[in-house]
Amino acid sequence: MKFVSRAEWGARPPRNGHPAVPANQGVKVHYLGAPYSAGEHGTCAAYMRKVQNSHMDGNGWSDFAYNLAVCEHGYVFEGRGRNAQNAANGTTTLNRTHFAVLAFVGDSGHTSPTAEQTAGLRDAIAYLRAHGAGREIRGHRDGYATDCPGGPLYQLVTSGALEPDAAGPPPGPAPEQPAETPIPARYRVTINGLEYGYGAHGPQVTAVGEALVRQGYGTHYSVGPGPDWSDADTLNYASYQRSLGYVGGDADGVPGEVTLQLLLGRLPGQPEVSLAHVVAAARTDPGAAQGHQTYGAEALAVEQALADEGHLEQQWVDGSFGTRTVAAYAAYQRSLGYVGTDADGIPGRRSLERLATGRFTVTD
Ligand SMILES: [Zn+2]
Ligand SMILES: [Zn+2]
Structure with a gap:
């Protein structure tokens, strides 16, 4: 888990302590309920501070409302933390029966969780379970009148994909695919005389896949990685590009020289x-x-x-x-x-x- 403690994101201290909740029925998942644009991870700590300020100064709450928050890069930010009563589920009773996890997902802009974010949500739920959370995984809307956590995230909640010990991707359409690129890019580039992209073949393709797996971007492989470049390679490479802050066509999953050199530490094919x-x-x-x-x-x-x-x-x-x-x-x-x-x-x-x-x- 890529965990970011309160000290690491620069949280203010809570106005007063949180009632302890040592154990409960499970976890409820939330979204921001406001427009949100995905950005670079360097801005995520500042975004946490902004949300905390609005909860404490705008809403008058004692602290950031959620137990944990997960940015689009898959980092798990410590909110109230484990075993604490949250202020997010709608009523005191609901706040005691389920911990609350916020995903940086908006009601417009960035509305579908990234693959890294889905993995981060699983990490967050596993962490809370290890500290007393029950087995339930629900949306805010379950038992309370709200749209939260929005359609795509709620679909993820009900699909079982957030189950920490779920093996492999959930059945049905992969909800983590960004809406703007439903079909992976299918073209090839030649870098130093070697081909990359859909249909490329060779040991350089295996090397890229193995490096992606090593760095945590292997979630789309059901088999492999191997020497034949498939859509799974493209989707994993796109996740890696987005982790570097690339967006749109620069994050279409087909390597460029810069990202390839960064991933491998060198450019294959150069004598x-x-x-x-x-x-x-x-x-x-x-x-x-x-x-x-x-x-x-x-x-x-x-x-x-x-x-x-x-x-x-x-x-x-x-x-x-x-x-x-x-x-x-x-x-x-x-x-x-x-x-x-x-x-x-x-x-x-x-x-x-x-x-x-x-x-x-x-x-x-
Ligand atoms: Zn909510
Ligand atoms: Zn981030």
């Missing part, structure tokens, strides 16, 4: 070039027989980059870091403003990393 290897090649090949290769593949990547930058003729892109390649590298160093021994044609880390941008990855 690796060792600085030590190309330095060794630049020191060895010029004195060896014509065409001698010390680290041919890595020298080739550097030579191709030098040729692309206009410092080496294509015919000398041959994997041998010979005299012409050293001279070309020196010319490249001078073009960066290096002089003297800093422009001796032996690669240094900074010049090599600059040359590598978008082409290869420099390692030690």
Whole structure:
């Protein structure tokens, strides 16, 4: 559970203590009942403080009304917390028979819980159960005249999907899919010569799926992840993109370079070039027989980059870091403003990393 304590979100202290409720029948789920736009998680603590202020200053209550709240990113915010009487269910009796969990879901704007939010609601219910809550999972509208928690969230409540030990997604249409993208994006992109998106195939697809699972975005997999990109991969990747604050078409579940690099820590498909290897090649090949290769593949990547930058003729892109390649590298160093021994044609880390941008990855 991604738990955010009162201290962590900057809660005011309650005006007076909350009556204790050590055990009860279960949990009631609520929505905001006001327009709400999904945003970046960085704004969620401030939103909690805003709601607390309106409850304490506007409604005159002693504290934030709910026991827990779950933002659209799946974080569980501590409200009154466990074992406390809430002020959300409508009457004192109802407040004692069920704990109250608020989802950051509006009556317009963000109206359907995200997959992360659904998982966060399950976490919140599991947490309350571990501290005395009964087995019931209800909506505010159950037993009290209100629209709360709104249609999509109430459907989730009644579907059984909030059951903490529910195995897999609930039957029927997946309620966590955002309404604006009912059909997952089905197109492919090529990044560093490797394909991603619906229909793509290869070990890079498996690597993405495994990284998504590791980081908690694997909820749409019923099998896998595997080497064939399916709608489940797209939906999981979209959850990951939304967690980074992307919205709309930028969160359609098809990778871009930036999110892919963030997810994996590197971009697959880029060759690796060792600085030590190309330095060794630049020191060895010029004195060896014509065409001698010390680290041919890595020298080739550097030579191709030098040729692309206009410092080496294509015919000398041959994997041998010979005299012409050293001279070309020196010319490249001078073009960066290096002089003297800093422009001796032996690669240094900074010049090599600059040359590598978008082409290869420099390692030690
Ligand atoms: Zn409510
Ligand atoms: Zn959040």
